[in-house]
Amino acid sequence: MQTSIIEKFSNTPEGLEADAILRSCVHCGFCTANCPTYQIRYDEPNSPRGRIYLIKQVLEGHTPTKKTQEHLDRCLHCLACETSCPSGVRYRRLVDIGNYLVEQAIPRPMKQRLTRLALRLLLPHPVILKPVLRLGQLTRAFLPAMIRAKVPPYQKPAAWPEPIQENDCNHRRKMLVLEGCVQSAATPNTNAITARILDRLGIHLIKATGAGCCGAVSYHLSAKEEAMEYMRNNIDAWWPHIEEGAEAIVVTASGCGVTVKEYGEILAQDSRYAKKAARISELAKDISEVLTAEDLESLETAQAPCNVAFHSPCTLHNGQNITGKVEYILERAGFTLTPVTDNHQCCGSAGTYSILQPEISQKLLDKKLTALEDTRPDVIATANIGCQLHMQTKASIPVKHWIELLDPQVPNN
Numbered sequence: 150m151q152t153s154i155i156e157k158f159s160n161t162p163e164g165l166e167a168d169a170i171l172r173s174c175v176h177c178g179f180c181t182a183n184c185p186t187y188q189i190r191y192d193e194p195n196s197p198r199g200r201i202y203l204i205k206q207v208l209e210g211h212t213p214t215k216k217t218q219e220h221l222d223r224c225l226h227c228l229a230c231e232t233s234c235p236s237g238v239r240y241r242r243l244v245d246i247g248n249y250l251v252e253q254a255i256p257r258p259m260k261q262r263l264t265r266l267a268l269r270l271l272l273p274h275p276v277i278l279k280p281v282l283r284l285g286q287l288t289r290a291f292l293p294a295m296i297r298a299k300v301p302p303y304q305k306p307a308a309w310p311e312p313i314q315e316n317d318c319n320h321r322r323k324m325l326v327l328e329g330c331v332q333s334a335a336t337p338n339t340n341a342i343t344a345r346i347l348d349r350l351g352i353h354l355i356k357a358t359g360a361g362c363c364g365a366v367s368y369h370l371s372a373k374e375e376a377m378e379y380m381r382n383n384i385d386a387w388w389p390h391i392e393e394g395a396e397a398i399v400v401t402a403s404g405c406g407v408t409v410k411e412y413g414e415i416l417a418q419d420s421r422y423a424k425k426a427a428r429i430s431e432l433a434k435d436i437s438e439v440l441t442a443e444d445l446e447s448l449e450t451a452q453a454p455c456n457v458a459f460h461s462p463c464t465l466h467n468g469q470n471i472t473g474k475v476e477y478i479l480e481r482a483g484f485t486l487t488p489v490t491d492n493h494q495c496c497g498s499a500g501t502y503s504i505l506q507p508e509i510s511q512k513l514l515d516k517k518l519t520a521l522e523d524t525r526p527d528v529i530a531t532a533n534i535g536c537q538l539h540m541q542t543k544a545s546i547p548v549k550h551w552i553e554l555l556d557p558q559v560p561n562n
Contacts (some may be wrong), residue, residue: 204247273362
């Protein structure tokens with residue numbers, strides 16, 4: 150694609166990157182076939198190709214409008230377009246750049262500004278989110294149906310393994326864990342069970358003091374500088390452990406995993422953090438990547454065998470290019486995976502999307518649950534907290550993080 154980026158952008162790192170991405174796009178339209186919003190609305194501006202053209206216009210000096218912002222807002226960031234693109238267009242980076250530029254140019258209505266600010270103030274901070282969530286759980290029966298559906302049931306925190314002794318030769322291996330923000334408040338058992346499983350494999354999982362939100366919430370709400378501060382904070386918290394030999398940063402929420410694996414790109418222009426950020430991205434591993442690299446012969450589960458419908462989040466198979474690993478682990482553990490029609494399709498969660506774009510989100514959720522529940526599984530499993538909470542709002546069967554099914558202590562009843 151030919152471009153004519155104006156001087157205002159052409160000499161900036163973002164402008165140079167966007168120009169290279171735009172030139173790689175041949176406007177073929179293969180991306181539209183897999184785009185969830187295009188499949189619902191069937192209009193060009195709500196497709197990846199249409200959004201690419203809108204961003205190109207902005208970079209070439211055309212004044213963006215509220216319609217430009219609206220079409221970019223409707224993007225789920227599911228990255229299905231990337232996996233179907235024959236030219237390898239880095240759409241994720243282009244849409245992040247486009248969102249940020251349009252956000253600076255178009256003032257949002259007060260209601261939108263307050264909603265987005267509230268999400269940035271609440272979701273990344275477990276110290277605030279946990280009591281708010283607990284209050285909602287205690288008063289759940291009295292809440293309006295629409296709000297009640299979004300309040301997950303209370304989950305009593307599971308125990309982490311006992312602290313290891315320094316001379317324990319079976320636990321010389323150490324890995325860090327991203328505790329996360331929403332997951333640590335809504336489903337704290339996910340990481341606790343992960344720690345217990347890795348403990349049985351001789352790996353000590355470390356919760357680094359001071360680490361917090363990965364930065365994804367702020368980053369995808371175009372609060373770029375705020376997001377990078379979360380990232381720098383995590384790097385500072387993790388770095389001493391990395392210097393002491395931590396092998397990996399284990400991430401159990403695939404949405405966070407995508408972001409941590411992109412720290413190197415996002416902070417590439419930061420002279421103080423660029424090298425460390427690149428190293429962090431190299432060390433970041435989804436829990437499925439960690440387990441498939443280990444000898445699982447000794448790993449037994451207390452769960453009773455059952456039929457599982459696995460929802461592979463977009464951030465796992467599109468964002469991280471991880472396919473088949475979770476399925477392999479579950480089948481090896483004795484679970485039967487039921488077939489799921491169009492399992493590559495997005496569930497509509499997409500971080501804060503289900504709150505900011507409820508109409509499209511709910512249509513995608515209905516389609517996804519119909520496909521998952523069609524073969525009558527006993528449980529729906531997924532790999533991302535956002536998908537898990539979103540599907541729980543309407544699912545007729547339990548929805549769990551897949552790692553819960555491998556819990557060596559708690560039977561599945």
